[in-house]
Amino acid sequence: MDSVGFKAPRQAAPKTMTSAKIVVAGGFGAGKTTFVGSVSEIVPLTTEAMMTDASTGIDDTAATPNKSTTTVAMDFGRVSLDEDLILYLFGTPGQERFWFMWDDLVRGAIGAVVLADTRRLADSFAPIDFFEDRGLPYIVGVNTFDGVLQHDLNDVREALSIDESIPLVRCDARQRESTKQTLITMVEYAMQQWLAVRGAATPNPVG
């Protein structure tokens, strides 16, 4: 008996689909998953990569010599923006020793949102360094837990030592509207950066 197939439903789905990606970074407990979940149409999923995938010889495995396949998980969500356009939000794996994943994350990404917890600002240094090193546009979202902003935004900017031009916004990761605004700010900034770097190649710049 050969080739008993099933009929694939002829879908009205558009022929070409496009996807985009935004990275959400921040220290442990900064609200990355909450942020992603507040706009995602799916409960944030988790995908894993093994250290052996990429990090052999790069990541320092000396601390866990007997563990050859440490897995690293990252949460992500999905937002359908149009019939043929899906935006994915990827939360970064928290621990710095899993940075090998970040290459996958930033490749082709529109930009990044660094969620800063003002109680642990130092956690934001590493992602900021990384994005600056890679030239990925990023903005900083100061997560206001319980709606209370602990510090003046200018102080936060100074503490983070980031350039004046980099947007620093306050956001409440639990609020869909706040998350949405933060993402809009990020994309606008990424477009400005794009134009600044490549010259006004596009006739009608937005921003």
Place this chain on the structure above:
Amino acid sequence: MTVTMNTDSGFGSGNEEGAIADVLNGFALTSGLRRRKRGERRDDPDDGREATGEQESREAASSSPAEPTDVVWPGEEDHDRSWTGEEQFVSAEPIPVEPVAPPPAAEETGFVRPYAITGGRTKANYPLELETLISTRDAAVLPVPDQVEHQVIMEECRTPRSVAEIAAVLQVPLGVARVLISDAADTGLVTVHRTVAGSENAEAHFMLMERVLSGLRRL
């Protein structure tokens, strides 16, 4: 910290050694673990593993309840079989095997090397980014793939799904999912949509940002 990164992450050298044993192991395990589509017909009786009744009963008999690695759920098999007439005589009588508890989540199965289900291969033939979309081919008749993972991929991707989502659904590491998707694309089961990567096409990337921006504003 100095950031030294492999730009081609996700495709590193994996465990190629001992592949065959692992593969067999992996097949038996995953076919039991991940068989989730009951309605799917298993069509080709000549096709190797556990497709014939005898093999099945042998497998079933050899699997003790304490070893949930080789799960052939007999009830389900019979159910599947009843869809294809040819093999009825083999399984007309239910195979009397005590029900084996389905293995609980992934931790229990950690001893199977993840790349076993890819035959030890770690390379994908397509540029599969995390967000690259995959959709099941819109052909009138598609073959039912032999490998359970491919069946799951086809099922999932009837509406376009990203590589990351497929990895999450299959509960396999990203690198493994990439190889599986690549295979599925090679055999014509799925389409890999083009991904607008950062620097390749400046215009395209900018237009993508514009579209994302207006999409976000509409939310």
